[in-house]
Amino acid sequence: MTPDRVLHLGSDPGCNTRPGRVITGMSAVLLPFAVDGSVAWDDLAAGVDRTAAAGLVPAVNMDTGYGPTLDAATRSRVLAATTEALAGREPVPGWAFVAGAHVDGDGPFDADGYRRAAAEVEAAGGVAILFPSAGLAAVPEPEVAAAHAAVAGAVERLLGFELGRQFHPHGRIWSVDTYRAVLDVPGVVGAKHSSLHRAPEWERLALRDAHRPDFLVLTGNDLAIDMVRWGSDYLLGLSTMAPDAFARRDALWAAGDPAVHELDDALQALGAFTFREPVPAYRHDAAIVWRRRGWAPTSEVAPGSPRRPDGEEAVLATLLDRLDDVMADVGQAGGS
Numbered sequence: 653m654t655p656d657r658v659l660h661l662g663s664d665p666g667c668n669t670r671p672g673r674v675i676t677g678m679s680a681v682l683l684p685f686a687v688d689g690s691v692a693w694d695d696l697a698a699g700v701d702r703t704a705a706a707g708l709v710p711a712v713n714m715d716t717g718y719g720p721t722l723d724a725a726t727r728s729r730v731l732a733a734t735t736e737a738l739a740g741r742e743p744v745p746g747w748a749f750v751a752g753a754h755v756d757g758d759g760p761f762d763a764d765g766y767r768r769a770a771a772e773v774e775a776a777g778g779v780a781i782l783f784p785s786a787g788l789a790a791v792p793e794p795e796v797a798a799a800h801a802a803v804a805g806a807v808e809r810l811l812g813f814e815l816g817r818q819f820h821p822h823g824r825i826w827s828v829d830t831y832r833a834v835l836d837v838p839g840v841v842g843a844k845h846s847s848l849h850r851a852p853e854w855e856r857l858a859l860r861d862a863h864r865p866d867f868l869v870l871t872g873n874d875l876a877i878d879m880v881r882w883g884s885d886y887l888l889g890l891s892t893m894a895p896d897a898f899a900r901r902d903a904l905w906a907a908g909d910p911a912v913h914e915l916d917d918a919l920q921a922l923g924a925f926t927f928r929e930p931v932p933a934y935r936h937d938a939a940i941v942w943r944r945r946g947w948a949p950t951s952e953v954a955p956g957s958p959r960r961p962d963g964e965e966a967v968l969a970t971l972l973d974r975l976d977d978v979m980a981d982v983g984q985a986g987g988s
Contacts, residue, residue, distance in 0.1 A: 669881040675902040678709040678750055678870065679891035680716035682938045683730070684948035689955075695948045696730070697737040699892070700749070702947070706895040707902075709744050710734065711781070713752040715819055716889035716935060718954045719783060720754060727754065731776040738777075750811065750887065753780035753803075761787035761799055767806035774807045781811035781844065781887075789822040796826060797833035804839030811870070812843030818931045819846060831856055835864045842868025844887045848875050848927075857883050874927040874934070878916055880905065889934060890923045893941040897979055904982065911982045918978040922971045933958040940965050941972065 681699045684692040703710040712734050713719035713727050722730070734749055743749075753769035755762045762785075770780035782788070782803060791799045804810040812834055815823035825847045826834070834840055845853050853871060860867045861883070871877070871884040880886055880902070891898040897919055904912035926937035936959045942948035944965070953959060 668883075670883050671881075672906060672908050673880075673883070674906050675880050676709070676744070676747070676868065676885040677707070677891065677898055677902050678711050678747070678885070678887040679703045679706075679895050679898065680711045680714040680887065680889045682892045682935065682942055682948075683717040683722075683954070684939065684942055684950070685952040685954070686949055689952065691726070692948055692950075693729075693733055695942075697733050699942070699947060700734050700737040701741070703892070703895045704738055704741050704743065704749075706899040707744065708891065708895050708899055709747040709750060710738070711750040711752075711887055712778075713754065714750075714781075714783075714887075714889070715815075715932075716892055716938065717752075718935070718957070719752040720820060721954055721956070724754075724756070727752075728772065731773065731778070734778070735776045747779065749778040750781055751776070751778045752783040754783045755785045755787060758786040761785075761791050763799065763802040766803040770803055770807045770810060779809050779811060779841075780807060781813050783813060784815050784820050784822040784824065786822050789824050793827055793830045794833075796830045797837055800834055800840050801837045804837055807839065809841045810839050811868070812840050813846075814843060815846045815872070816848055818848065818929075825852065828855060828859070832859055832863065835859060835867055841866075842870055842885075844870040844872045845884075846872030848873050848931075850876050850879065853879055853884060854882060874923045875920075877920055877923055889938065890919070890926065892938050893922065893926070894919065894975060897975055900979065900982060909982075914978050915982055918971075918975045922968075922975060925967060925971060930958050933960050936960045937964065937968060940968055944969070944972065 684695040686692040700710045712730050751773040755765040773780035814825050817823045856869050860869050869884045870887040871879040873879055874888055874890040901915045926934045936953050939951040943951040
């Protein structure tokens with residue numbers, strides 16, 4: 653299937669938007685760095701709390717948080733910091749936080765390793781999302797659902813993850829048949845879809861609606877954040893730059909307030925700029941935004957992570973000013 657193929661959800665997808673739907677929003681949290689290059693742990697905790705305070709589900713040890721490149725001890729410390737940051741805070745119903753479950757190395761699929769990683773997330777109070785690895789990428793398509801079932805048996809709930817290779821060298825977008833098979837794995841309650849294309853996501857929504865309506869289709873399309881209008885929920889990296897604005901956007905959509913369109917446009921302008929090629933450099937944009945907002949002491953990125961060119965901050969400043977203006981205009985429209 654080509655990414656831009658027109659798909660039919662019974663009719664034109666544009667006719668299948670769902671005004672008034674309550675959106676479940678999940679936001680990957682940036683891992684910030686201090687001046688000496690160490691993790692800025694207090695600022696990470698503040699970012700987790702800020703995300704939850706906005707009404708979104710924090711997601712840690714994701715691509716935005718450099719999860720695949722962290723060592724196991726650091727990922728464990730991120731989990732502990734997240735649990736501590738959320739202590740006493742009322743979570744989004746059913747979702748305290750989400751965290752990547754990782755298996756390192758280039759070996760074959762390691763079900764035991766994934767089970768241990770997912771169980772660690774669950775023990776910390778979160779829901780694990782099965783992050784790509786060399787081993788998982790090597791699993792033949794007809795066996796992908798069984799691989800997920802092998803991990804899901806160790807925890808109460810698990811999320812799958814389709815990730816394009818523009819994000820991760822071991823990412824994979826499943827075939828439609830594979831996605832349909834994953835829908836039949838009881839412990840897998842949703843999956844993030846990060847192809848950065850609308851058409852395959854529309855197809856997944858149609859499959860979900862026909863076969864398992866309670867399954868979460870989590871858009872990871874930072875270039876089309878309005879996929880929520882067709883029934884997707886979301887787990888995005890873009891929202892780490894503006895969790896309050898995303899939460900407001902969601903409230904406006906649920907309320908049927910036309911102000912949602914201006915806010916969506918301002919957020920999408922930020923996404924189109926920050927998620928341009930090379931896509932992983934969006935983390936540098938996020939770090940610049942965090943520093944500008946006073947949320948982090950530096951705009952440094954993890955070693956080896958791509959950076960944006962000089963002059964990036966001036967463009968970001970313009971986009972953030974536009975977003976701030978729209979947020980001021982919408983005020984409390986559509987609820988809190």
